[in-house]
Amino acid sequence: MEAKLYNQAGQAIGTLELQDYIFGIEPNIPVMHQAVIRQLANARLGTHSTKTRGEVRGSTRKLYRQKGTGRARQGAIRAPHHSGGGVVHGPKPRKYTKAMPRKMRRLAVRSALSAKYAENQIIFLDDLSLNAPKTKDFLALLKNLPLVGDxxxxxxxxxxxxxxLSASNLPNVKTLLAAYLNVRDLLTYDTLILPKSALSVVETILGKK
Structure with missing residues (x-):
């Protein structure tokens, strides 16, 4: 399969041969969904914590005698139903990480790439470089390209x-090393700009061994 190859001026300068194994498969939606759930879960810190009645500060003295006061019987002030008392079944630090086989993770990325290619949401560049970190120049480069969406x-x-550095001031633009392409970012962003150097990395990682 072939794709148009653009330069930084937005001109089509030829075609590029792509691997069907990466850009031409039928997207596996369930695997993509599982990969996104795993990625979101692994991003959670799990540092949330509450104190039980045995951990909050306060005396364990019985508030008043059991009988004869006409009031409901009470124990320590640290009981959960008292203000400032412990929390019942509250969250404790834990890990949310989920495992996923490597073959499934790579299938998910290949599915996302194939889906974006089918929707013409990938722009292949001959080269991507700037002489200096300048947002104005990078924004002009983006305007030359047939971007889809914002x-x-x-x-x-x-x-x-x-x-x-040039892209860091643009709220709707994210830069990422090709080795770290992931399903969440591929589905979040409308257009993927893929220079030939990045394509080579993708084919090395996701191509047939």
Whole structure:
């Protein structure tokens, strides 16, 4: 399968041969959903915590005698029904991490890439570079390209401070190393910009071994 290859001026300068194994499969929706759930779960810190009646401060003295006062019987002031008392069945620190086989994780990313390619939401660039970190220049570069929607994900083959710093002030643009492409970002952003250097990384990781 082939795709148009653009330069930074937005001109189509040729075609690019793509692997059907990565960009031409039938998207596996359940696996993509599982990958997103796993990613969201793994992003949770799990540091939430409440104190039980044995952990809050306060005396364990019985508030008043059991009988003869005409009031309901009470124990310690740290009981859950008292203001400032312990919390019953409250959250405690825990891990939310979920496991997922590597083959399924890669299938999920390939499914997301195939879905975006089918919707013409991937722009393949011959090269992506800037001489200096300047948001104005990067914004002009984006305006030259046939973007879809408002949110853009830029995959980089290798670290580039000029590109990363230039895009950091744009709220609807995110830069990401191609090795860290994930289903959540692919589904969140409307357009994926994929330079040839980043495509090479994607094919190395997700291609047939």
């Amino acid at each position: 949110k853009t994900l830029v995959a980089l083959g290798e670290k580039s401070d000029n590109i990363t």
